[in-house]
Amino acid sequence: MSFKSLVRSQKxxxxxxxxxSGIPQTTVTDLLSRKASLLKCNAETLYxxxxxxxxxxxxxxxxxxxxxxxxxxxxxxxxxxxRHLKTKGDVPYLIELLESGRIQKLYKAHDYPTCYYLVAxxxxxxxxxxxxxxxxxxxxxxxxxxxxxFPGNPGxxxxxxxxxxxxxxxxxxxxxxxxxxxxxKI
Numbered sequence: 773m774s775f776k777s778l779v780r781s782q783k784x785x786x787x788x789x790x791x792x793s794g795i796p797q798t799t800v801t802d803l804l805s806r807k808a809s810l811l812k813c814n815a816e817t818l819y820x821x822x823x824x825x826x827x828x829x830x831x832x833x834x835x836x837x838x839x840x841x842x843x844x845x846x847x848x849x850x851x852x853x854x855r856h857l858k859t860k861g862d863v864p865y866l867i868e869l870l871e872s873g874r875i876q877k878l879y880k881a882h883d884y885p886t887c888y889y890l891v892a893x894x895x896x897x898x899x900x901x902x903x904x905x906x907x908x909x910x911x912x913x914x915x916x917x918x919x920x921x922f923p924g925n926p927g928x929x930x931x932x933x934x935x936x937x938x939x940x941x942x943x944x945x946x947x948x949x950x951x952x953x954x955x956x957k958i
Contacts, residue, residue, distance in 0.1 A: 774835045775803060775810055778825055793820040807930075810836045846885050850923060853893065854958045866897045870906055879912060885921055887912065888948035893955065896944040917949040 773781070779789060786804055790797040795817055802808035810818065810833055818829045825832065857865045869875070869890060878887035891909045898905050922929060922937055929937070937951045945952040 775821075775832070776806075777835075778827075778832075779804065782825065789821075789824065793824045795820055846889075846921070847924065849886055850889065850952075851958050853889070854955050857893070857897075857955060858958075862897050862901060863903075866894060866901075866903070869894055870908075875909060875912070884915070885917060885950070888915070888917060889945070889950055889952075892942070892945040892948050892950055892952070895947075896942055896955065899944065913947070916947065920949050920951060922951045923953070 779786075784792075786800045787797060789795070790800045793800075799808065799813075799817065803810065803813075810821075813821075815829075818832060822829045822832045860868065875887055875890050875894070878884075878890065891912050894909070895905055895913075897903070920934070920938070922934060934951075937953060938946065940953045941951040942953065942955070
C-alpha cells in the first residue's frame with residue numbers, strides 16, 4: 773500500500789500525522805505531495821511513521837521500492853531503445869519495430885508505458901521521414917497513460933521542470949502522456 777493510501781486508510785490528516793509522529797508538518801506535506809520520497813527519509817523518520825501506522829519500516833517502504841524498481845526498469849528499456857535507434861538508424865529501426873510484433877505483445881501484456889513509448893517512437897519516426905502511420909495501432913493511439921511519465925529520474929523534478937519538459941516534449945510522445953524530449957540523447 774502506498775504511503776498516501778496508508779494515510780487515507782487511517783483517515784488521518786497531514787497535521788494529525790505530524791503531531792502523532794513528531795515529524796515536521798512540512799516533511800509530512802512533502803511526502804504526501806510526492807515532493808519527497810520515503811526512500812530518501814532517514815531511519816528516525818521511517819521509524820516514527822512505522823510506529824504511528826503499526827507497520828514495520830520494510831512494509832512502509834515496500835510500495836515505494838516496487839515503484840522505483842518499475843520506474844528503473846522503464847528507464848532501462850527507454851535507454852536501450854534509444855541506443856538501438858542510434859545504432860540501426862531511423863528507417864531500419866522503424867521497419868524492424870513494425871515487423872517485430874513487440875507493440876502488440878506489450879499491449880496484450882498490459883505493459884502500457886512501454887507499448888505507448890514504442891507506438892510514439894514509430895509515429896515520431898514515420899512523421900520525420902514522411903512515412904504513413906501504421907494503421908495497426910489506431911486503437912492504441914486512442915489511449916494514454918493516466919499519470920504523466922517523464923524520462924530520467926522524475927522524483928527529482930519539481931513542478932516547474934515538469935512543466936518545462938511538457939512544453940518541450942515531442943508531440944507523438946506527449947499524446948500518450950509520455951514527455952520524451954529527445955530520442956537521440958541518452
